[in-house]
Structure formats: C-alpha cells, structure tokens
Amino acid sequence: MSADTDSAPAPRAPSLPDGPAAEPDAGPAVESARGAAGSGSAATDDTSADTGQVDTRPANARRSGTEQADPEYAEYAEYADDGYADSIRSVTGWGRTAPTTARLIRPLSYEEAAEAVVACGAQGARGGIARGLGRAYGDAAQSAGGAVIDMTGLDRIHAVDADAGVVLCDAGVSLHRLMEVLLPLGWFVPVTPGTRYVTVGGAIGADIHGKNHHGSGSFSRHVRSLELLTADGVIRTVERGTPLFDATAGGMGLTGVILTASLRLQPVETSLMLVDTERATDLDDLMARLTAGDHRYRYSVAWIDLLARGAAMGRSVLTRGDHAPLDALPRRARRRPLAFRTVRLPAPPPFVPEGLLGRTTVGLFNEVWYRKAPVARTGELQKIPAFFHPLDGVPHWNRVYGRSGFVQYQFAVGHGNEEALRDIVELISRRRCPSFLAVLKRFGEGDPGWLSFPVPGWTLALDIPARLPGLGAFLDELDGRVAEAGGRVYLAKDSRLRPELLEAMYPRLADFRALRAELDPRSVFTSDLSRRLAL
C-alpha cells in the first residue's frame, strides 16, 4: 500500500498542535499550502488572516471525561434514545428504521480512539464503526452487537491557513462549526450537503456532494490528505491519489477511523447567496433548463413535485445561485458582510402519530410550495441556511415520520439514460408516493473514490414514509430499472438495497473488498450496512 507513510507500531497522537498556543507546525499539508504564492487574494479579513492559526475549541470541560458537558452534542447527535442503561444504546440512522443495539464509545483523544479500535477487534467482539452526527439515513453508522465509535468528541480545528484557504481539523468537526469559524475569515466549506450537521469524517466516508457538484465535484476532491486509524491500531497519513485514499473516500468508514483531514476551502466575499428562482412546468422543461443553464451557476438544484400527474408530471422549482459579491449587498449589510447567524426552532415532540405525512398533506404542501414559488425571480439575496440547509432550522425533523421512520431513495443515472430517469419519475408519480422532499440535480465529473456515488448525469432523491404498504417491492422495482440503466443508489442513504445489485452498481466493489480483506482481515470495522450488503 503506497499510502502508508507511517508505520509506527503503537497508537500515538498525530503530529498536530495540541493546544491553543501551539506552534506553527500545522502538519505538512498546511505548511506547503502556505508556501503556495498567489492564492491568498481572496482572504478579506486581514486582522485574523495574518496569524494563520485559530483554535476554536469551546472552553468547556470536554477533556474531563464527562460526556454530558456539551449541550450541542445532545442536540445534534441522533440516537433512538430509549433510556436504556449506560453506554449500550439503540442506534438508528436518520431515517429511524431498523434500530440495532451497540456499545457507544465516545473517545476524547486519539489514544482513546485507538483503544476503541483495539477493543472492536478483541477476541469475541463483533467489530465496530465510527459515527459522526448520525445523518446517514440508513444503517451505515450502526453496528449491531458491536461498538459505535462516536467521533463528535474529537472536534478540534487545528489550524486555518487563511491566505491559502486550507483548514486542518479533526474528523469529528461539523460543517456547521467550520462555517462558524471560517466564514468570518472569508472562506466557505468546499461542498455542503442539505444539512450542516455532518462531520468532516462522515463527509469523506460518504464522499458527499452538494448543489455545486456539476462544477466542484464531491467532498473528497477538496481533501488534500487525511489521517486514518486502521484496524491494526496504526495511524496512517493518506495522500490523495493513493489506493487507500480512493477506498476511504466513499468507503463508508470501513477502511478505518478518519482522525483528521486537511481541506481546501472556497473563498467568499460575503455570507449571503445571490439566488435565481424559476419554475419548470414539467420534467422535460426542467431537464432542458438544467442542461442549458447549470454552467452559469455554482450551485443548482431543483425541487420536484412527484405527486403531480399527467402533463404536470415533474413540475418543479429551480433554485440556482452563487455566493454574493460584496457589491451586491445593500449598504447596511456591507458593514458585516461575513456574519453567519443561524436560527433553530423547537424540535417536534419525540412521539409523533403515524401517518401525518400522507398523500393528502404532502399533496397540499406540494401544491402550495409550487404556487408560492415565483415564475421567475433573479438576484434575490438569501442567507446560507435558507439556501443550503432549510431543514436544519428544525432539530430532529425526522421525527415527523413517526415511529416507523422513513427511507430516502437516491439514485443516479449517467448522461444518455434520461429515459430511465423519466420512467422512474413516471412510476413514482403513478404510484402516488407521498414525497415532499424530492430533489433533482445534475452531476458533473465523478471522483476516483471506489464506492463514491456521483456519476456524470442525473440524480434524484426522495423521502418516503417507511410505513407505506408495498414500498419495499416498489423500490426493488426502481432499483432494477436503475441498475439496468447502469445507474446506482447512494449507500449513505440506503437501508434496503438487494445485495445482488451492488456489484453492477459499483464496478470497483471487488477492488474495495480486496483492499479491505488485506487491510482489515478480521473485519474489525463492521457496520450493519457492511453486513447487509456484504461490503
């Protein structure tokens, strides 16, 4: 494995600064980035840019070993909280289907993380998997009868190179935290999904994509290097372009526990978005608009009404935009162009009656949502949460689907397979699946991650209540159509794929399995996903 630049036999802390006043050694990645000339022009805030060092660790007692010290933790982390004693917890994904029980370990140092990995591989143990903020919809971050290593306790931002736009941080840092720290410095995360409450480690493990995939690719494209704690308890520095990197990006945590990562950032002048909105009357209209106009926008996404039938099938609302330049802001806003404030509403109660989101309610919502959107509006200023993460305003929104939870179905088909996409939209619309969060996007070039999801083409994502009778068979039918068209479903969202189809969907699966067999022959890293699909 050419990726192994480190083969120290025992667990150790990576060579990273450890305290607020730590000296400039911010790891080789950041050092070299600082040396690169000519790329610092985007840094707008000189006063903080010149130090290049930011330690953002909140001053609470997290290192004391008491886990309850962090109120954010309780709010963001998502477990099926059944009050079951000590650290044995019932764990589900964000869709709240298929709960399984595991021992929850929350390391607060790299040494503790290494100990946790060793424990996962102990005689008679059933393995374990790292977990971030639990936003994977399915069973990727749960490990029945084994261990779940909650990485949110390792959440330090070690260094920011505000000239070059590079950050070196722990894998447990959330994108939310990165935005809080980086925006005032004039930098934005390179890729964000529909929620800010994902960790950097999770973003790499699922090789997430955002509304800018057509131009910026997926998250791993912006990762310069990472440190990976592998099954043997060794910390390896993994550089881009190596097999271990490509297995880890999108590898669903099965190659090891990501400890730190060095990311390239996106320069911004303001924290506002300049957004154009338009309506598309049907699916063909939508696809034509996306194809014709996407290259003009950094971010692009379409909300699609999958309950609309007949001529209106596929009617949708297109929102596209880019970061607003300073001169687009009204005079008052120009005084604090990089302010980042978020609002969080109260969460729904833990128990919501089943069937709240049926065809009638969702149909009504969709109708209102479509009508309320302007036929065309350009140059609207929106805040980052409103444009990227509208649902983050409601903590635990997944509860509205009730006890049986929901599944998110996301698939991609390549260019030239538009017919398959059209068929599937028609099948969904005819089946009357109550889905009020269906999103269509165009993907750009894919990245080299072996199990990375995006392929150049189209992707559709929709939420469906799991209680819907016959849903399993229906989604199996869609899988068949997707596989036939050479497409794939997204593992970070999957909770139900037939294992037989996986190989057709991910052609590099055999390489992934071979590398895993060599690197982790005893399957120390095991998740419910890896058991279900024999990854």
Place this chain on the structure above:
Amino acid sequence: MKDAFGTPQSLLVLGGTSEIGLATARRLITRRTRTVWLAGRPSPALETAAEGLRRIGADVRTVAFDALDPGSHEETLGKVFAEGDIDMVLLAFGVLGDQTADEAEPLAAVRVAQTNYTGAVSAGLICGTALQTQGHGSLVVLSSVAGERARRANFIYGSSKAGLDAFTQGLGDALHGTGVHVMVVRPGFVRSKMTAGREETPLATTPEAVALAIETGLRRRSETVWVPGALRLVMAGLRHVPRPLFRRLPV
C-alpha cells in the same frame, strides 16, 4: 441484517415442517431472505420442505431439533447461531392434540403441554439470548387465539398456548431496549393439515394470511399481531363474557 422494512436476510424456523412457518419463509424469500434454517425432527417431510424453499432461490439448511428434548436445545441452536447472524427466529412448532383422547390419557395431554410450552420456553430463552448478543433480530412466536380464553372444546391445547403467550410477552419486556424485537402472533382457526377434518370456527384464516400478517408486523415492529385483525376486537369482547354464558357459546 434486516432492511428498513424489517424484512430479514436470514431466518430460522423452529418447527421446520409447520405450514405457517413455511408460508412465512416463502413470503420472506420473495423479498430479502436468502438464508433459511429449518429446524425439526429429521424426516422426509423436513427435507421436502427444504427442497421446496431451495427451488424458490433460498440457501436452505436443516438442523435436527426436537421440542420435547430441551436438554439438547442449547447445543443445537448454539451451532446455528455460530454459523452467522440470524435476523429472525420464527417459533412455529406446536401440536394440537386430541382433546377427547387427551382428557382420558393424561400423559398424552402432558406431551401437548411439553411440546407447546416447555419446549418453547427453552428454545425461546436460548434464541432470545443469542439475538441479544447479536444486538438485533426478531423473535416471532406463534401463539393462538385459543390461548386468550380457555374453551371447553380445546382447553389442553389452549392452556399450553396461554402459557406460551404469557411467556413471550414477558420475554419481550425483558428484551425491550436490547435491540431484539419480540412479536406474539395470535391466529384464529387456520386451515391447515393440523386442523384438517375439524369444524371451522368463525373468522378462519390461512397460513398465507398469517405469513402476510407477520411481514406487516415486522415492518411496523408490532408486539402483538392478530390474524385476522378483526379477532382483536372480537376477543376483547369475548374475554369479558361471564363464564356461565361463555360455557354455552358455540365457539
């Protein structure tokens, strides 16, 4: 592992020739189930049942299991769980007995009780523990509407199912929060070889209907399932009928 709809990938049927057990296995195989263990007394019928499931695409293995020999359960079932995770255990063994003959022959009656209740206590506890170690899985137990209230016509069978039902409920509570889902299934009169030649009671059902109800119960993570569902209401009423009256009812 179970999928988002509770459908298991691997299934262990205790009582491998049970018609309800096989109907359930067939139904689940058309969805996700790939590995099936049929546990029962070695017999041509068990092999035929296995062959039938193989034909529809499952990897089927049989294992010798005798409900009347609880002493062997730990070893037998331990071997099955050692081979790999079991996502669902269906406890489907049981005998109906012959009420009139059994009343005259107490040892025959004891045999009914030992099969339906004692055997299930040992197998249920062993499987419950194994599932708990796995951190996931469903234990589905076939009880009966006959266990809800003893009837003159089949109180020996009914009392054994009443014991099984109470045991399963308690086990379900004991395993709550451990990731193991325990589900009691209470069918009414099921048209099968077990009941062939007997007079049907109202709301009779079929093994296929029970299988469907089990699949739905898995999806909803139900704790109790009645088949047909209307029995839940009927029994809620019958439970409170005074005995002098109940005795005379033609049920």
